[in-house]
Amino acid sequence: MAAHKIYAMSFKSVYPHYVAKAERKGRTKGEVDDIIFWLTGYDANGFEQQLADAVSMEEFFAQAPKMNDNRTLIKGVVCGVRVEDIEEPLMREIRYLDKLIDELAKGKAMEKILRAA
Incomplete structure (x- = not known):
């Protein structure tokens, strides 16, 4: 899928897929939300508003209150591409989130996913 098509998709349409992936592996919607909040700086109210507005x-990502500085610690492969090598800034942000959800689904501990010290 061309990048511009991904960018135009509503986050609201993608979010249930993140939740379903996590839940299939015994994780929770709350953990998915925690990852999104950590990465983007949204709180529950701001996040719900983004979903309601179908942005x-x-x-x-452009309206995210504060992208987490530690997101650059996210390394690895998503869809056959190393996230740290993605040059296009928005695609890199999207793939950071994809990678974190993958780690959640693979059973990684939340403190490791959230790059806690």
């Missing part, structure tokens, strides 16, 4: 992926 695009591009708008969701």
Whole structure:
């Protein structure tokens, strides 16, 4: 799928897939939300508003209150591409989130996923 099509998709349409992936592996919606809040700086109210407004992926990340500085510690492969090598900034942010959800689904501890000291 071309990047511009991904950017135009609503975050609201993608979010249930993140939750379903986590729940299939015994994780929770709350953990998915914690990851999103950690990465983007949204709180529950701000996040719910983004879903209600059906913002695009591009708008969701552009309007994020504070992207976590530690997101650059996220390394690894998503969809056959190393996230740390993605040059396009928005695609890198999207893939950071994808990678964190993958780690959650693989059973990694939340403190490791959230790059806690």
